Amino acid sequence: MFLSGETSEGGENSVAVALGLLGDEWNLLIIRLAFLGARRYKDWHDQLGIANSVLSSRLNGLIDAGIFVRVPYQKRPLRYEYRLTECGKDLWQVLLTIWDWESQWVSDRPVPLPPMVHLECGNEASPILKCGKCMKPASVKDVRGAFGPSGSFERSVPRATTRRRSVTPDNGGIGLYSETIAMIGNRWSATALALVFFGASRFTDFLQLMTAPPLIVADRLKTFCDIGVLQRTTPAKGSSRREYRLSPKGNALFPLVITLIYWGDQWFRSPEGPALIFTHMECKSDLIPTLYCSVCDHELTRKQVGVGGFVL
Ligand SMILES: [Zn+2]
Numbered sequence: 001m002f003l004s005g006e007t008s009e010g011g012e013n014s015v016a017v018a019l020g021l022l023g024d025e026w027n028l029l030i031i032r033l034a035f036l037g038a039r040r041y042k043d044w045h046d047q048l049g050i051a052n053s054v055l056s057s058r059l060n061g062l063i064d065a066g067i068f069v070r071v072p073y074q075k076r077p078l079r080y081e082y083r084l085t086e087c088g089k090d091l092w093q094v095l096l097t098i099w100d101w102e103s104q105w106v107s108d109r110p111v112p113l114p115p116m117v118h119l120e121c122g123n124e125a126s127p128i129l130k131c132g133k134c135m136k137p138a139s140v141k142d143v144r145g146a147f148g149p150s151g152s153f154e155r156s157v158p159r160a161t162t163r164r165r166s167v168t169p170d171n172g173g174i175g176l177y178s179e180t181i182a183m184i185g186n187r188w189s190a191t192a193l194a195l196v197f198f199g200a201s202r203f204t205d206f207l208q209l210m211t212a213p214p215l216i217v218a219d220r221l222k223t224f225c226d227i228g229v230l231q232r233t234t235p236a237k238g239s240s241r242r243e244y245r246l247s248p249k250g251n252a253l254f255p256l257v258i259t260l261i262y263w264g265d266q267w268f269r270s271p272e273g274p275a276l277i278f279t280h281m282e283c284k285s286d287l288i289p290t291l292y293c294s295v296c297d298h299e300l301t302r303k304q305v306g307v308g309g310f311v312l
């Protein structure tokens with residue numbers, strides 16, 4: 001996929017909002033636990049070993065973003081629980097693509113991942129990304145991206161709002177794997193990952209587009225190479241120019257990136273229109289990223305997917 005198009009004026013677009021919200025280790029963990037049944041403050045506090053101030057600020061931010069809603073469950077004393085809204089529940093595809101990438105590509109797992117079961121057919125399965133229109137596969141090779149009316153690189157990079165602490169939660173295996181955190185657990189990594197799929201390949205591309213300090217850019221690219229998601233190549237013989245290319249392990253992150261951007265577009269689209277328009281080259285339609293069961297080939301729906309004994 002290579003992104004092309006004009007620049008546009010304005011603030012953060014839906015890509016930046018989605019990357020900012022999900023490109024945060026704690027937000028990812030909080031949302032993931034909510035899908036596994038967490039409702040009350042104590043559920044997250046006890047299971048994640050998270051500081052009160054961090055948990056409160058993340059929950060409030062997720063409420064402001066419309067991912068959670070606070071609902072009273074007890075009158076005296078008044079107590080609230082936090083429920084995923086429709087916008088929050090709609091993240092199930094994003095979480096499922098994270099699960100799939102971890103199960104296929106992260107070999108150093110301290111705790112085995114629970115299997116995904118497609119309840120409709122009863123089989124242990126995995127999600128396959130396809131075009132919702134023609135139902136043919138939608139890999140990175142089959143999809144072209146272009147900026148829409150609210151699209152531009154500047155507007156697709158999340159702005160720093162608060163200084164986020166770098167933390168490695170000790171949460172007894174409930175958490176995401178370290179490679180997942182390294183890929184999308186903070187704003188810079190999530191942005192760099194999206195830029196790779198948008199066509200950035202040289203160090204200077206990332207430096208210019210991320211508007212991050214060079215040390216951070218270099219650190220993220222090195223981490224991606226260490227994990228094996230990016231490979232360094234020399235495009236021409238004798239050239240000193242180095243480029244970064246996605247490895248197969250990196251290409252396998254495409255469903256995660258595309259479902260995350262699509263989710264952002266569904267819920268945070270700018271008034272001018274979409275930030276990105278994806279075309280499925282096979283059928284030339286706008287891509288509706290859709291997950292299918294690897295066993296029965298039926299479309300997956302949220303209520304028909306179970307992971308670790310929970311129905312998403
Ligand atoms: Zn198609």
Ligand SMILES: [Zn+2]
Pocket residue numbers: 118120121122123125293294295296297298
């Ligand atoms: Zn199935």
